Amino acid sequence: MRHDHLITSKQLTRGDIETILDRAAEIDADPSAVADRHTNTLLGLLFFEPSTRTKMSFETAMKRLGGDVVDMGSVESSSVKKGETLADTVRVIEGYTDALVLRHPKQGAAKMASEYVDVPLLNAGDGAGHHPTQTMLDLYTIRENAGLDDLTIGIMGDLKYGRTVHSLAHALTNFDVRQHFVSPESLRLPREVVYDLHQADDGAGIREHESLEEILPELDVLYVTRIQRERFPDEQEYQKVAGEYQIGPETLEAAGDDLTIMHPLPRVDEIDPAIDETDHAAYFDQAHNGVPVRMALLDLLLSDDGATDRIGGAADE
Amino acid sequence: MSDTHDHHDGDDDHELRVSKIRSGTVIDHVRGGQALNVLAILGIDGSEGEEVSVGMNVPSDRLARKDIVKVEGRELSQDEVDVLSLIAPDATINIVRDYEVIEKHRVEPPEIVAGVLSCPNAGCITTSGEPVSSRFEVLEDGVRCDYCGTIVRDEIAGLIDT
Numbered sequence: 204m205r206h207d208h209l210i211t212s213k214q215l216t217r218g219d220i221e222t223i224l225d226r227a228a229e230i231d232a233d234p235s236a237v238a239d240r241h242t243n244t245l246l247g248l249l250f251f252e253p254s255t256r257t258k259m260s261f262e263t264a265m266k267r268l269g270g271d272v273v274d275m276g277s278v279e280s281s282s283v284k285k286g287e288t289l290a291d292t293v294r295v296i297e298g299y300t301d302a303l304v305l306r307h308p309k310q311g312a313a314k315m316a317s318e319y320v321d322v323p324l325l326n327a328g329d330g331a332g333h334h335p336t337q338t339m340l341d342l343y344t345i346r347e348n349a350g351l352d353d354l355t356i357g358i359m360g361d362l363k364y365g366r367t368v369h370s371l372a373h374a375l376t377n378f379d380v381r382q383h384f385v386s387p388e389s390l391r392l393p394r395e396v397v398y399d400l401h402q403a404d405d406g407a408g409i410r411e412h413e414s415l416e417e418i419l420p421e422l423d424v425l426y427v428t429r430i431q432r433e434r435f436p437d438e439q440e441y442q443k444v445a446g447e448y449q450i451g452p453e454t455l456e457a458a459g460d461d462l463t464i465m466h467p468l469p470r471v472d473e474i475d476p477a478i479d480e481t482d483h484a485a486y487f488d489q490a491h492n493g494v495p496v497r498m499a500l501l502d503l504l505l506s507d508d509g510a511t512d513r514i515g516g517a518a519d520e
Numbered sequence: 521m522s523d524t525h526d527h528h529d530g531d532d533d534h535e536l537r538v539s540k541i542r543s544g545t546v547i548d549h550v551r552g553g554q555a556l557n558v559l560a561i562l563g564i565d566g567s568e569g570e571e572v573s574v575g576m577n578v579p580s581d582r583l584a585r586k587d588i589v590k591v592e593g594r595e596l597s598q599d600e601v602d603v604l605s606l607i608a609p610d611a612t613i614n615i616v617r618d619y620e621v622i623e624k625h626r627v628e629p630p631e632i633v634a635g636v637l638s639c640p641n642a643g644c645i646t647t648s649g650e651p652v653s654s655r656f657e658v659l660e661d662g663v664r665c666d667y668c669g670t671i672v673r674d675e676i677a678g679l680i681d682t
Contacts, residue, residue, distance in 0.1 A: 288650050311645040311667025315652050330643045332668060395669045 208317040217377035227499035244270035247300035260493035338370040340496040344489040348463040352379040359385035360428030376403035387444040451475040546614040552585035557677035602630040637679040644668035
């Protein structure tokens, strides 16, 4: 069995991504075909930050592949509370399990942890850094709704701290996609992410905006994230921009009929519930896609039948 | 006898403002104002009795203004030169023995610097008490943390872990 890690979407080629999405589609079409594929496999869940969708979808994915999970539980009830380092924690838990899923509040935590373990480690979010498995289900959803080439995508909200945004933007550079980033000035993309995007495609397909109206009619997909009120140093500054980044029925009057609206969830007030029943809303399907996509990732990383060779690039970065 | 590097830059008069050394290293063509950071990189703060001469903001044909650091009795290691190149990319290193420059070369930026700079991102795993050394990729115009991706361009000297 090869022991590879998934730390960032940057490590994945277009071929790797297509392999993962194709495998997810196979599993989605017939989950029962893989129900016994990973019996006796144990996945360790190490969540140092709260999580609902990511944690439960990994748990569901492992169980639907015939395996099981062990869960570190909350930080308060673990040895972390006694001062144990992350490096020690992952080294201990790798002795119990066949793979690890890590969410941690510090950027680079998954990369560091992967240097201490031999079992596959999947980054389930490292602070404001990356969230590559979310990106795979985002791409799966985009492909189902609009395809993955010759697309115009708007990504709106907290672009500075939004790890789902950072990972998605990197991954999209593998495809023929024009990316429009919409945010208040204070929550623009970090310069590191902009640097990478320019490196990837000379910046030709990347634009930054403060107003959605400028580009809404052009969009095939609008990916919305929560404007994080707590990030603003001043409530008044937040109030100035908050209403500008909400999507309601009146917003969509200027949108194309085929616009797909996505959101990694949880939402607060970014998308009016009136949108939920329209053909635009893809965010609940997006969340449901977390299971087949994570089943595909686990299957590819845990298989010893050559399946991992199909994502040969998914090695240590 | 003067250090031979003096003659190549036409700065002889200015060079004489700092004393010649018998054996050690002359770091020339340091960007103006960076000499003290060079000393910080080398871990020289005077407490060990080191004999050091520093010229700051002296006129230079090549750089307009440059700093010069002369360290008696010490030849720099390649690791030290690598890190020094981050804040003094134009520097020339002159190894002096018995008042003769026996070796002279330009600094070359390394691909990676490890364990030398601290990441300025408080959210980076390398700043949180884990048993991990900092590691930075050297870019054309700065450095980038290998863990959190933070790019630093103009403030590299401030990251030196002294």
